[in-house]
Amino acid sequence: MQGRIIKIVSNQYTVLFENQTIVNCVAMGKIRLQGQPVVGDRVLAEKLHDQFGIQQxxxxQNELIRPAIANVDQALVVMSAKEPDFSSQLVDRLLFLIQHAEISPVLILTKMDLVCDGDPLYELIADYRRSGYTVVLCRKDALDEELAGLLKDKVTVLTGQSGVGKSTLLNRLNPDFQLATQQISKALGRGKHTTRHTELHPVAGGWVADTPGFSSLDFSFLSAEELAWSVQEFRPYLGQCRFRNCFHADEPGCAVKQAVRNGSISSIRYEHYLEVYRLIKNRKERY
Ligand SMILES: Nc1nc2c(ncn2[C@@H]2O[C@H](COP(=O)(O)OP(=O)(O)OP(=O)(O)O)[C@@H](O)[C@H]2O)c(=O)[nH]1
Ligand SMILES: [Mg+2]
Ligand SMILES: [Zn+2]
Known part of the structure; x- marks a missing residue:
């Protein structure tokens, strides 16, 4: 039988089969040769005695490392306007990692009810929209119709720092959910991350993975070449630089820098690219 893993808790794999039944499975020893199964994996499973075992x-189609998930149609980069403060540096770093995985990103801004008209944040939002990103604004006590429309018939992963409101969004979209959110867990005296595991939930006619918020991002597996390719806005200009191995930093005749100068590429995104580029380069120099 073929299915998709929708939840993993220690050695228990919850699989949604093609006939829509949901069954707890164990992983057979031989699949360890293929590496660790992750949520979103499509698997073949067989009934052995009284339980199902994942065989393959x-x-x-694609995969993210943190959160660990595979085969998603899109990733929502969830960032709060306030509490924690909006960081376009963090958003851009997430965008680079998501685009590196060839997953299409959508930017979701939560807690817009905490922002006044005329806040400088609106300039940043306009900058993302000019760059071609879809930006959805969300607030407490509002209908998220636009967001619901984006989720229909798709498999979506939520990514973003702890406390930005990922679980709150899903609870609002589906009032049947009772996903734990930060206030509740504070009362329980738990640690910083409220959501403890990645799980796909049926929401708004699609499947959405709530994930634990991350506390740091890892660029250690990315080469400088891969980084430049991971900046969506650079792609039309790559290959037009004077030097074939241009990293769009200090080189003359750089088509990317030219596009930044004439406003076709956001200078904010370019600065954030340069920061990560230097991180990668300095890491190399240390070895
Ligand atoms: N004012 C306001 N508060 C919000 C909004 N969305 C979420 N919050 C609050 O933000 C806090 C954190 O929300 P969570 O949904 O637990 O955040 P999370 O991203 O799931 O966090 P982790 O599971 O730790 O990764 C909660 O106290 C929510 O009530 C919003 O739109 N407006
Ligand atoms: Mg959560
Ligand atoms: Zn260049």
Whole structure:
């Protein structure tokens, strides 16, 4: 039987089969050769005695490392306007990692009820929209119709820092949910991350993975070449630089820098690219 892993808790794999039944499975020893199964994996499973065993992980269409998930149609970069403060540096770093995985990103701004008209944040929002990103604004006590429309018939992963309101969004979209959110867990005296595991939930006619918020991002597996390719806005200009191995930093005749100068590429995104580029370069120099 073929299915998709929708939840993993220690050695228990919850699989949604093609006939829409949801069954707890164990992983057979031989699939360890294929690496660790992750949420979103398409798998083949068989009934053995009284339980189902996952026999094979089918090839992944795409995958993210943190949160660990495979085969998603899109990733929502969830960032709060306030509490924690909006950081376009963090958003851009997430965008680079998501685009590196060839997943399409959508930017979701939560807690817009905490922002006044005329806040400088609106300039940043306009900058993302000019760059071609879809930006959805969300607030407490509002209908999220636009967001619901984006989720229909798709598999979506939520990514973003702890406390930005990922679980709150899903609870609002589906009032049947009772996903734990930060206030509740504070009362329980738990640690910083309220959501403890990645899980796909049926929401608004699609499947959405709530994930634990991250506390740091990892660029250690990315080369400088891969980074430049991970900036969506650079792609039309790559290959037009004077030097074939241009990193769009100090080189003359750089088509990317020219596009930044004439406003076709956001200078904010370019600065954030340069920061990560230097991180990667300095890491190399240390070895
Ligand atoms: N004012 C306001 N508060 C919000 C909004 N969305 C979420 N919050 C609050 O933000 C806090 C954190 O929300 P969570 O949904 O737990 O955040 P999370 O992203 O799931 O956090 P982790 O599970 O730790 O990654 C909660 O106290 C929410 O009530 C919003 O739109 N407006
Ligand atoms: Mg959560
Ligand atoms: Zn260049």
């Amino acid at each position: 992980i089918l090839p992944r």
